[in-house]
Amino acid sequence: MTHPLALPMAVPEKGLPARVRIHEVGARDGLQNEKGTVPTQVKAEFIRRLADAGLTTIEATSFVHPKWVPQLADAEELFPQIAGLPVDLPVLVPNERGLDRALALKATRVAVFASASESFAKANLNRTMDAALAMFAPVVTRAKEAGVHVRGYLSMCFGDPWEGPVPVPQVVDVCRTLLDMGCDELSLGDTIGVATPGHVRALLTELTGHGVPLELLGVHFHDTYGQALANTYAALQHGVTTVDASAGGLGGCPYAKSATGNLATEDLVWMLRGLGIDTGVDLERLVATSVWMAGQLGRPSPSRTVRALSHKEQ
Template structure:
């Protein structure tokens, strides 16, 4: 990629110098695909993402195959990528899932909670309190094994059944997850309805409740085109962990209106323009997303991938020679 094809870096005051991208394409991005993606393709996808400079790549989920058939190959996939020099967190829904993950050497795990009763019922068939009780031994065992635990919290801004979610309600569940022992939280805008002011209000309320900004990441969907604006609001508040999905893959099987996650390429483009370091090679990342789009049989929804694909493919080819 030449200088003419990069955004001009114009740092803005008050923003972090570096952002850690928590790449979710291999798990959240692929989990809803109707056609089974071969294990070897998933493994190569993760390897390519690592080669592009991503240092945290969510690999898979140890859920029951009936829940998420696309990720039924977790036991086969994880050994194919576990030697990579990157963090490879995996989703574990319960104690059985944790046992399976620990048996393969996984030490970075995530649990998936809900800020609303309706989504907790739809996703976990439990109330919010019942789901937290289910996660308690999972978090405790993972920590006892020297692991790192991320707590995903969905429906932080809006719920398709309940509408706007009160900030205090989200804060209460976040506080409960931290009290269980979670090391970090990911605030999910599952149906993509958040706007920047709402993001700032929630982050401020969490700080007032004793939740440090350093323990927070953000996970935005782009349903209404607000993901980058919401990310910028979070960066202005001091957040330095942002979830994104290569090529904009993914959505939510329990929220039918949700479109894909924030595309990693779109995020990297904005961060480069702000002079924020990520360590990501955008050429390689775009080429990787285009490669995966070919396997899925449809173009990437990422605007940056579409804009840079011809140039990125050529640049990545030159780098490999």
């Protein structure tokens, strides 16, 4: 898969981070939205290939009830197949039962999934925001007591399909609650892709103004309106060094029908390489992985970088 422009020219900019950690979500956030069930062996091979491409944090699966996310019903079967990889393998745990299942398999990193809006909390968790946070409190406490790293996802940070724009102070309040609960890091989710760079800067400024350290924040942008890279760049300018992305641009959100795919990891790596920012990712291997996965799914990758760097039609 050689290409005359296999890598962009690196032109570093002052004020940007020297290195960014990519939190790869394709194997969980991407595959959970597939209409059909992806075989466990294919998922395991996908994760192994992602690790081989240099990704060091690969979200593996979710210990949610199979009724709600049948695509990830094989979590107990999948996790032992990949547990020996030399990378971080976070898993989503929606409640204490999910945590029990994760701890039984010796998972060392878990994530809880909160909402910045009432409507999405009710649609996704069938609870109010406060009730959902109350449900997460013992999960986080028990995980920390077990020595497990806890990530707090916060969805609808910028807009909600039912309520419209979400007030910045409301997002800050939920972030503070999750951190006070004991979360080690937060991921700010633009679940329906409506954020713009100014909005991103406004939220980050408000968060740091309320004592939330930048090193505890990651960003998770969807590309519904083509803003994911622009929003990522705004976050980098602000000092954020953790960016969520999905190999090949897989995924969306099953509870927000207007949400399209996640930011493609390849598109992110291309931009970061051009800015002289280190990720440790081998772009050629990553593109090959997404081309392979697209073949498994029977459709082309939506990632522009994957399409540009792969010669043949997928």
